[in-house]
Amino acid sequence: MTKSELIDALAARGKLTKARAELVVNCVFDSMTEALQNGEGIEIRGFGSFKVKPYEGYDGRNPRTGEAVEVKPKRLPKFKVGKDLERIVDESRAVKPELDADDDSDDE
Amino acid sequence: MTKAEIVQALYDRVGGFSKKESADLVDLVFEMMKETLGGGENIKVSGFGNFVLRDKRQRTGRNPRTGDPMEIRERRVLTFKRSNKLRGILNPARKAG
Numbered sequence: 001m002t003k004s005e006l007i008d009a010l011a012a013r014g015k016l017t018k019a020r021a022e023l024v025v026n027c028v029f030d031s032m033t034e035a036l037q038n039g040e041g042i043e044i045r046g047f048g049s050f051k052v053k054p055y056e057g058y059d060g061r062n063p064r065t066g067e068a069v070e071v072k073p074k075r076l077p078k079f080k081v082g083k084d085l086e087r088i089v090d091e092s093r094a095v096k097p098e099l100d101a102d103d104d105s106d107d108e
Numbered sequence: 109m110t111k112a113e114i115v116q117a118l119y120d121r122v123g124g125f126s127k128k129e130s131a132d133l134v135d136l137v138f139e140m141m142k143e144t145l146g147g148g149e150n151i152k153v154s155g156f157g158n159f160v161l162r163d164k165r166q167r168t169g170r171n172p173r174t175g176d177p178m179e180i181r182e183r184r185v186l187t188f189k190r191s192n193k194l195r196g197i198l199n200p201a202r203k204a205g
Contacts, residue, residue, distance in 0.1 A: 001144045001151045009140050014133055023122045024133050029156045031117040035109035037197050042109045047138050048186075052198065075198045077157070079188030086186070088146040089161060093184045095148040 003029075036077050046084040053078050111138070145186060157190040 001009075003025060011021035032050070035042050042050040057073040081089070111134060119130040141159070144151055151159040166182040 001141075001149055003153045003155075006137070006140065006144075006151070006153070010133070010137060013140065014136050016133075020122075020124075024118060025137060027118045027122050028114055028134060028137050029153055031114050031121075032109065033156060033194060033197060035113075036194070040109055044111050044114075044138055047142060048188075050188075072201075074195075077188070077190050077194060077198065079157075079159075079186075081186045085142055085145065088142060089186045090184050092146050092148040092161070093163065093182075095146075 039075070044082070046082050048082040048085060049080050051078050051080070052076070111135075148184075153191075155191055155193045157188055157194055160187050160189055161185070162187055 007018060007021045007025050010016065010025060011018045014021065014024075016024070032042055036050060036052050039052050041052065052075050055074050055076065058071050060069050060071040061067065062069055115127070115131045115134045118134060119125060119127055125133065141151055145159060145161065148161065150161055153159075162185050164180075164183050164185060167180050168177055169180040170176065171178055
Protein backbone atom coordinates (compact mmCIF):
# COMPACT_ATOMS: atom_id res chain seq x y z
CA MET A 1 0.00 0.00 0.00
CA THR A 2 1.31 3.43 -0.94
CA LYS A 3 0.36 6.77 0.54
CA SER A 4 -1.97 7.46 -2.38
CA GLU A 5 -3.69 4.10 -1.85
CA LEU A 6 -4.08 4.98 1.82
CA ILE A 7 -5.68 8.27 0.75
CA ASP A 8 -8.09 6.45 -1.58
CA ALA A 9 -8.99 3.96 1.15
CA LEU A 10 -9.57 6.76 3.66
CA ALA A 11 -11.80 8.61 1.17
CA ALA A 12 -13.91 5.48 0.70
CA ARG A 13 -14.09 4.41 4.34
CA GLY A 14 -14.37 7.90 5.81
CA LYS A 15 -16.82 9.12 3.14
CA LEU A 16 -14.63 12.06 2.13
CA THR A 17 -13.52 13.45 -1.18
CA LYS A 18 -10.05 12.36 -2.23
CA ALA A 19 -8.86 15.94 -1.88
CA ARG A 20 -10.03 16.05 1.76
CA ALA A 21 -8.60 12.61 2.48
CA GLU A 22 -5.27 13.74 1.09
CA LEU A 23 -5.26 16.73 3.45
CA VAL A 24 -5.94 14.40 6.37
CA VAL A 25 -3.22 11.87 5.54
CA ASN A 26 -0.68 14.60 4.82
CA CYS A 27 -1.54 16.35 8.08
CA VAL A 28 -1.03 13.11 10.05
CA PHE A 29 2.43 12.43 8.62
CA ASP A 30 3.45 16.10 8.56
CA SER A 31 2.65 16.52 12.25
CA MET A 32 4.52 13.30 13.05
CA THR A 33 7.52 14.50 11.03
CA GLU A 34 7.48 17.82 12.91
CA ALA A 35 7.45 16.06 16.26
CA LEU A 36 10.49 13.98 15.25
CA GLN A 37 12.19 17.10 13.89
CA ASN A 38 11.76 18.66 17.35
CA GLY A 39 13.37 15.60 18.86
CA GLU A 40 10.04 14.55 20.30
CA GLY A 41 8.92 10.92 20.39
CA ILE A 42 5.53 9.77 19.13
CA GLU A 43 3.31 7.21 20.76
CA ILE A 44 0.31 5.72 19.00
CA ARG A 45 -1.26 3.17 21.29
CA GLY A 46 -1.87 -0.17 19.61
CA PHE A 47 0.28 0.83 16.64
CA GLY A 48 3.73 1.70 17.89
CA SER A 49 6.11 4.44 18.93
CA PHE A 50 8.86 6.47 17.32
CA LYS A 51 11.91 7.90 19.01
CA VAL A 52 14.72 10.05 17.73
CA LYS A 53 18.05 8.46 18.48
CA PRO A 54 21.24 10.53 18.37
CA TYR A 55 24.42 8.94 17.03
CA GLU A 56 27.90 10.27 17.64
CA GLY A 57 30.24 10.91 14.78
CA TYR A 58 33.18 8.59 14.19
CA ASP A 59 36.10 8.05 11.84
CA GLY A 60 34.96 5.43 9.39
CA ARG A 61 36.30 3.85 6.25
CA ASN A 62 34.92 3.41 2.82
CA PRO A 63 34.61 -0.39 2.84
CA ARG A 64 35.40 -0.61 -0.87
CA THR A 65 38.44 1.64 -1.11
CA GLY A 66 39.64 1.57 2.51
CA GLU A 67 39.77 5.34 2.37
CA ALA A 68 39.24 7.13 5.71
CA VAL A 69 36.00 9.08 5.92
CA GLU A 70 34.58 11.23 8.66
CA VAL A 71 31.09 10.08 9.69
CA LYS A 72 29.26 13.03 11.19
CA PRO A 73 26.90 12.87 14.17
CA LYS A 74 23.31 12.24 13.12
CA ARG A 75 19.80 11.70 14.42
CA LEU A 76 17.69 8.83 13.14
CA PRO A 77 14.12 7.81 13.94
CA LYS A 78 13.56 4.41 15.56
CA PHE A 79 10.22 2.66 15.39
CA LYS A 80 9.04 0.15 17.97
CA VAL A 81 5.98 -1.84 17.07
CA GLY A 82 3.10 -1.80 19.59
CA LYS A 83 1.92 -4.99 21.29
CA ASP A 84 -1.36 -5.14 19.45
CA LEU A 85 0.16 -4.62 16.00
CA GLU A 86 3.03 -6.98 16.82
CA ARG A 87 0.50 -9.75 17.39
CA ILE A 88 -1.59 -8.86 14.31
CA VAL A 89 1.49 -8.86 12.10
CA ASP A 90 2.75 -12.18 13.42
CA GLU A 91 -0.65 -13.72 12.79
CA SER A 92 -0.49 -12.53 9.18
CA ARG A 93 2.16 -15.20 8.50
CA ALA A 94 -0.74 -17.51 7.78
CA VAL A 95 -2.19 -15.03 5.28
CA LYS A 96 0.80 -14.29 3.09
CA PRO A 97 3.88 -16.37 3.75
CA GLU A 98 5.92 -14.94 0.86
CA LEU A 99 8.29 -12.37 2.30
CA ASP A 100 12.06 -12.02 2.12
CA ALA A 101 13.20 -14.13 5.02
CA ASP A 102 15.62 -12.92 7.63
CA ASP A 103 17.13 -9.81 6.19
CA ASP A 104 18.73 -8.33 9.26
CA SER A 105 20.36 -5.41 7.49
CA ASP A 106 20.21 -2.34 9.67
CA ASP A 107 19.44 1.18 8.59
CA GLU A 108 23.06 2.03 8.26
CA MET B 109 3.35 13.35 20.71
CA THR B 110 0.24 11.29 21.20
CA LYS B 111 -2.66 10.48 18.92
CA ALA B 112 -4.66 13.23 20.69
CA GLU B 113 -2.08 15.78 19.53
CA ILE B 114 -2.30 14.53 15.95
CA VAL B 115 -6.08 14.92 16.21
CA GLN B 116 -5.59 18.47 17.48
CA ALA B 117 -3.25 19.27 14.58
CA LEU B 118 -5.82 17.97 12.11
CA TYR B 119 -8.58 19.99 13.78
CA ASP B 120 -6.46 23.17 13.80
CA ARG B 121 -4.90 22.95 10.36
CA VAL B 122 -7.49 21.37 8.10
CA GLY B 123 -10.73 23.27 8.40
CA GLY B 124 -14.19 21.78 8.28
CA PHE B 125 -13.87 18.80 10.63
CA SER B 126 -15.35 18.72 14.12
CA LYS B 127 -13.21 17.45 17.00
CA LYS B 128 -15.10 14.17 16.83
CA GLU B 129 -14.62 13.85 13.08
CA SER B 130 -10.93 14.67 13.43
CA ALA B 131 -10.53 11.97 16.07
CA ASP B 132 -12.44 9.42 14.01
CA LEU B 133 -10.35 10.14 10.90
CA VAL B 134 -7.02 9.82 12.70
CA ASP B 135 -8.22 6.55 14.26
CA LEU B 136 -9.27 5.36 10.82
CA VAL B 137 -5.87 6.14 9.28
CA PHE B 138 -4.03 4.02 11.87
CA GLU B 139 -6.72 1.34 11.81
CA MET B 140 -6.41 0.95 8.04
CA MET B 141 -2.64 0.79 8.30
CA LYS B 142 -2.98 -1.96 10.90
CA GLU B 143 -5.41 -3.87 8.68
CA THR B 144 -3.04 -3.60 5.73
CA LEU B 145 -0.03 -4.83 7.70
CA GLY B 146 -2.22 -7.50 9.27
CA GLY B 147 -3.06 -8.64 5.74
CA GLY B 148 0.63 -9.21 5.10
CA GLU B 149 1.09 -6.10 2.97
CA ASN B 150 3.85 -3.48 3.39
CA ILE B 151 3.09 0.25 3.48
CA LYS B 152 5.12 2.95 1.75
CA VAL B 153 4.60 6.52 2.88
CA SER B 154 6.63 8.68 0.54
CA GLY B 155 8.56 11.39 2.36
CA PHE B 156 8.19 9.56 5.68
CA GLY B 157 9.22 5.94 5.43
CA ASN B 158 8.22 2.36 4.71
CA PHE B 159 6.65 -0.13 7.10
CA VAL B 160 8.16 -3.45 6.05
CA LEU B 161 7.18 -6.93 7.20
CA ARG B 162 9.96 -9.47 7.65
CA ASP B 163 9.76 -13.19 8.22
CA LYS B 164 12.22 -14.52 10.76
CA ARG B 165 13.35 -18.11 10.88
CA GLN B 166 13.22 -20.13 14.05
CA ARG B 167 16.53 -19.93 15.91
CA THR B 168 18.10 -20.69 19.22
CA GLY B 169 18.70 -17.59 21.28
CA ARG B 170 19.65 -16.97 24.87
CA ASN B 171 17.86 -15.52 27.82
CA PRO B 172 19.95 -12.36 28.20
CA ARG B 173 19.60 -12.43 31.98
CA THR B 174 20.39 -16.07 32.72
CA GLY B 175 22.29 -17.05 29.58
CA ASP B 176 20.05 -20.10 29.20
CA PRO B 177 19.55 -21.22 25.61
CA MET B 178 15.98 -20.90 24.39
CA GLU B 179 14.09 -21.53 21.21
CA ILE B 180 12.91 -18.39 19.40
CA ARG B 181 10.08 -19.43 17.18
CA GLU B 182 9.50 -18.55 13.56
CA ARG B 183 7.73 -15.23 13.43
CA ARG B 184 6.84 -12.18 11.35
CA VAL B 185 7.95 -8.77 12.55
CA LEU B 186 7.37 -5.19 11.46
CA THR B 187 10.28 -2.88 10.73
CA PHE B 188 10.37 0.80 9.78
CA LYS B 189 12.75 2.10 7.14
CA ARG B 190 12.83 5.88 7.33
CA SER B 191 12.90 7.73 4.02
CA ASN B 192 15.96 9.70 3.02
CA LYS B 193 13.78 12.78 3.13
CA LEU B 194 12.95 12.20 6.80
CA ARG B 195 16.60 11.60 7.51
CA GLY B 196 17.41 14.90 5.83
CA ILE B 197 14.78 16.73 7.90
CA LEU B 198 16.25 15.36 11.14
CA ASN B 199 19.78 16.28 10.01
CA PRO B 200 19.53 19.63 8.27
CA ALA B 201 23.26 20.35 8.24
CA ARG B 202 24.31 17.21 6.42
CA LYS B 203 23.23 16.21 2.99
CA ALA B 204 20.33 13.77 2.83
CA GLY B 205 21.26 10.26 1.88
